[in-house]
Amino acid sequence: MKEVMAIIQMNKMESTKDALDVIGIPSITVYKASGRGKQRGLQIPHPSPLEQSDQKNMLYIPKRMISIMVEDEFVPAVVAIITIINRTGNFGDGRIFVCPVEESIRIRTGERGSVAIS
Numbered sequence: 001m002k003e004v005m006a007i008i009q010m011n012k013m014e015s016t017k018d019a020l021d022v023i024g025i026p027s028i029t030v031y032k033a034s035g036r037g038k039q040r041g042l043q044i045p046h047p048s049p050l051e052q053s054d055q056k057n058m059l060y061i062p063k064r065m066i067s068i069m070v071e072d073e074f075v076p077a078v079v080a081i082i083t084i085i086n087r088t089g090n091f092g093d094g095r096i097f098v099c100p101v102e103e104s105i106r107i108r109t110g111e112r113g114s115v116a117i118s
Contacts, residue, residue, distance in 0.1 A: 001101040001114065004068045004078045007033060008086045008094040013064045016085045020068070023077055027117070029067040034060035038091070061092065069101060069117045 008016060013030065020028060036059065070078055079096055086094050106116040 001104060001117070002070060002072055002075050003099045003101050004070060004075060004082070005065065005097040005099065006068075006082045006086070006094060007035070007063050007065050008082070009092065010062055010064050012086045012094075013066075016066065016082060019081045019085050020078065023081060025068060025070065025074070025078060025081075027068070031065040031067070033063045033065040035063060036061050037095075063094070069104060071114055071117075 006016075017028065017030075020026070066082075068078055075098055079098065082096055103112060104114070104116040105112050
């Protein structure tokens with residue numbers, strides 16, 4: 001079992017969710033996130049002295065982070081869908097991380113393993 005985490009642009013969230021639903025991945029967790037990477041082409045205006053207090057807020061770009069738990073055999077399809085929907089070729093398209101998941105437990109029933117994520 002794996003966790004696929006992706007940080008994507010906010011305007012791509014609905015199309016990503018819809019595409020994952022089409023391939024049979026309806027369950028995702030979505031977080032509001034902000035951050036920045038190597039967006040060398042990104043222009044962030046320098047604040048005037050009156051805006052100095054807001055300077056910290058200008059250093060981060062709003063994003064969405066999604067987390068999807070899937071069986072190992074579904075990882076390539078999930079990564080492909082996220083990549084296809086979110087790739088614009090511009091800086092800031094996002095990142096995908098694939099992490100191992102040791103165990104999954106459904107709290108309501110106590111089910112474990114792959115049955116707990118379906």
